[in-house]
Amino acid sequence: MHTWHILMSLLSRILNFPWITIRNQTSHPWYLRRGILQTNLFAWFTIMRGRGGGTESALSYPQLVRIHPCTEKFFLFWKVIGLRYSSLFTGCGTRVNKVPASTLERISGGQYAESGDWPWQASLQQNGVHRCGATLISNTWLVTAAHCFRRANSPRAWTASFGTSLRSAKKKRNIYRIIVHENYANNILSHDYDIAVVQLTPSVPFTNDVHRVCLPEASQDFPENTSCYVTGWGALRDDGSSVNDLRQTEVKIIGNEICNRPEVYNGVIRPGMLCAGYLEGGRDACQGDSGGPLVTPDSRGLWYLVGIVSWGDECAKRNKPGVYTRVTAYRDWIAEKTGL
Numbered sequence: 001m002h003t004w005h006i007l008m009s010l011l012s013r014i015l016n017f018p019w020i021t022i023r024n025q026t027s028h029p030w031y032l033r034r035g036i037l038q039t040n041l042f043a044w045f046t047i048m049r050g051r052g053g054g055t056e057s058a059l060s061y062p063q064l065v066r067i068h069p070c071t072e073k074f075f076l077f078w079k080v081i082g083l084r085y086s087s088l089f090t091g092c093g094t095r096v097n098k099v100p101a102s103t104l105e106r107i108s109g110g111q112y113a114e115s116g117d118w119p120w121q122a123s124l125q126q127n128g129v130h131r132c133g134a135t136l137i138s139n140t141w142l143v144t145a146a147h148c149f150r151r152a153n154s155p156r157a158w159t160a161s162f163g164t165s166l167r168s169a170k171k172k173r174n175i176y177r178i179i180v181h182e183n184y185a186n187n188i189l190s191h192d193y194d195i196a197v198v199q200l201t202p203s204v205p206f207t208n209d210v211h212r213v214c215l216p217e218a219s220q221d222f223p224e225n226t227s228c229y230v231t232g233w234g235a236l237r238d239d240g241s242s243v244n245d246l247r248q249t250e251v252k253i254i255g256n257e258i259c260n261r262p263e264v265y266n267g268v269i270r271p272g273m274l275c276a277g278y279l280e281g282g283r284d285a286c287q288g289d290s291g292g293p294l295v296t297p298d299s300r301g302l303w304y305l306v307g308i309v310s311w312g313d314e315c316a317k318r319n320k321p322g323v324y325t326r327v328t329a330y331r332d333w334i335a336e337k338t339g340l
């Protein structure tokens with residue numbers, strides 16, 4: 001977006017095309033604030049940038065500015081397409097294809113994902129075989145579950161692939177480094193500290209199909225009943241095998257207090273864990289989804305990583321919802337390891 005602004009302002013200076021004329025310079029808020037005023041297209045950009053990060057435009061000041069009809073059309077284009085498109089290269093958690101998938105396919109109660117729906121989803125593969133999901137949090141870092149590396153933690157054995165199809169991946173990357181949480185106990189009974197970060201080599205450029213998710217602040221709260229999506233190539237039922245096309249399912253956050261009830265997980269849910277699903281069963285993550293993302297959109301439609309698929313008692317069973325690593329609990333750890 002930044003480069004775009006500079007380019008356009010240079011262009012407008014050269015062409016000096018009166019796309020926007022300031023009518024009353026002295027009363028313009030930007031003018032008043034900065035004590036300078038630039039005209040034509042450059043003024044338009046400074047107005048856009050000066051006010052609320054570009055969402056409020058010169059269109060909000062009809063009494064101050066006169067706008068060329070072409071510019072007006074471009075404004076609309078920019079508002080609808082441009083802002084979203086430009087955020088692809090700088091922002092996080094954006095999806096280009098926001099139309100919900102229409103083909104209902106059962107997978108532990110979910111549906112097929114469409115290309116570009118979950119651009120942060122990665123597949124971690126051991127010698128070319130899908131083992132775990134992972135989530136892109138920058139051009140070089142993935143976050144996943146520690147238990148994925150229980151048997152093999154040498155980066156050389158692993159690769160990451162992007163895109164909704166495992167067989168025809170959009171991009172593939174080697175793994176440079178795997179950092180498993182220091183406190184993760186490498187045994188099957190412990191699920192605490194089930195988090196790892198993985199560094200890719202080389203980095204992946206962001207596109208419509210490959211893009212990072214937003215990381216929440218450590219203080220962010222995702223209340224009970226918040227609707228989230230979990231995605232993965234995992235099994236459709238307990239003990240099933242992985243699938244080729246990415247699937248998604250909607251689940252709701254279940255409070256730790258409810259999840260610790262005797263008939264549910266009877267006290268084993270720790271503060272660093274989060275339950276999501278339905279106590280009546282039916283929709284859940286399953287084997288092969290491990291390490292993958294549980295995400296929810298904020299009010300602006302930007303998607304945040306809430307959880308990492310960690311464990312569960314079988315799949316989609318009554319009173320046994322999926323258990324996730326609570327990302328906010330490890331937000332500082334992620335920052336410490338990745339600088340993000």
Ligand SMILES: *[C@@H]1O[C@H](CO)[C@@H](O)[C@H](O)[C@H]1NC(C)=O
Pocket residue numbers: 024026027
């Ligand atoms: C310009 O705006 C100022 C402040 O709002 C106002 O006092 C002034 O009359 C305006 N001038 C013209 C020419 O409209």
Ligand SMILES: *[C@@H]1O[C@H](CO)[C@@H](O)[C@H](O)[C@H]1NC(C)=O
Pocket residue numbers: 224225
């Ligand atoms: C969550 O949903 C359940 C079932 O619909 C309801 O009983 C419960 O009160 C809700 N909790 C909150 C905090 O809204």
